[in-house]
Amino acid sequence: MNEGAVAAPADRVLDLFQGVRLTPTQRRIAHCLVQHAPGVAYLSAAEVAELAGVSQPSVTRFAVALGHDGYPALRRRLRDLTGSTPGGSTDAGNELQQAVRAEMGNLDRLAGQLADRDRIAETGRLLAESRPLPVLGLRAAAPLAAYFAYFAAKVHPDVRVLDDGGSLLTDRLEQAAEAGASAVLAFVLPRYPRETLDALRDARHAGLTVVAITDSPVSPATEHADVVLAAAVGAQLVFDLHTAPMTLAMVLLQAICDAAPADTQRRLEAFEASAARRQLFLG
CATH class of the missing domain: 1.10.10.10 (Winged helix-like DNA-binding domain superfamily/Winged helix DNA-binding domain)
Known part of the structure; x- marks a missing residue:
């Protein structure tokens, strides 16, 4: 704060x-x-x-x-x-204004938590060293996992999105561990799918260190994660707002980049050269 x-x-x-x-x-x-x-x-x-x-x-x-x-x-x-x-x-305006202002408060609290840069930096190194890097997000958390993984793949050689539940999820976690993964990043958001918590247990059994981005230090994820990073979810509208968890995810990605700056620069330059050659973007 x-x-x-x-x-x-x-x-x-x-x-x-x-x-x-x-x-x-x-x-x-x-x-x-x-x-x-x-x-x-x-x-x-x-x-x-x-x-x-x-x-x-x-x-x-x-x-x-x-x-x-x-x-x-x-x-x-x-x-x-x-x-x-x-x-x-009712001093904060109508219900839509209150929802937006509540998100501003969530971001402000997250900014206060980030005063401890060492914890984020250490977590970034932990994830940067995991080859491959599994990124787990089921149901409402799936878009956050996909967004994070899209950008993480530009600086990490092997990012694997795990966004489907079922028995195959455990297979994919075990396969990642067998391939050399040492950690998994999990997005655990309300309403906390049972499959997500089961997957965190399976990840630990496979020898993976579990890093969880969740909405509260007392969320169910704390029972199954080695590192818990909390960012509040907005609950004022019909569906939850994930502004703060998304921001925390990108801050963590920055820490991954900072953990290996030379490799990050090399990979980004290689992507830009490839994008220019293929004329991927208009601007």
């Missing part, structure tokens, strides 16, 4: 979980609270349980795990953190 900026409700809710070891069920509840901030501060324990797909006692145990006497105390804390009121505010 930029210096001087006011933390968004989702960020303040996330701070509740820092340093707390959560079970998979508790991570689902935590993710639900983040995803629905600030309105979740006015939901009952039963309503939170329904949203998260867990039992009501699980919500109570979750509140206790965070150091509260019960869910009512946690709800009061959530109201304090989010500064929310029933019905919300």
Whole structure:
């Protein structure tokens, strides 16, 4: 987050979980609270349980795990953190303007996370060294995987897009590992296809290091990934907005380029020469 900026409700809710070891069920509840901030501060324990797909006692145990006497105390804390009121505010304009401004907030939070350049640089080196480099994205995440892979193929000698599920997906992960792959980049976005999470488990079993771009530090991907890079998804419109995850993907591609600058320059020059020879572009 930029210096001087006011933390968004989702960020303040996330701070509740820092340093707390959560079970998979508790991570689902935590993710639900983040995803629905600030309105979740006015939901009952039963309503939170329904949203998260867990039992009501699980919500109570979750509140206790965070150091509260019960869910009512946690709800009061959530109201304090989010500064929310029933019905919300209309100061940000109409619903379309609010959706766009929410994306601006997501990008601003991502910019703040990127202050730690070493982590991105290390992840870029990890992916640059994987030959081949499998890139996984199913359902809504498939276009992001394809977009990333299109440009990554210009600077990496062997990028393999994995955008179809089914039994063949495990075959392709194992084949990539057999061919020398050491890591896989996975896009894991809501609503978190079961096949994607199964594929992350299979990738680990095949000996691959899993790097996941997902929407939250408490998303289901954290159970199966070695490196988690989070960028929030916009949920104000009928279908999700993936502006921040797409931006994070291209930042990571920059880190891959920076990990091997000489090879990157050579490959880009070779492509430009080929494009000019074939007159691929008008401009």
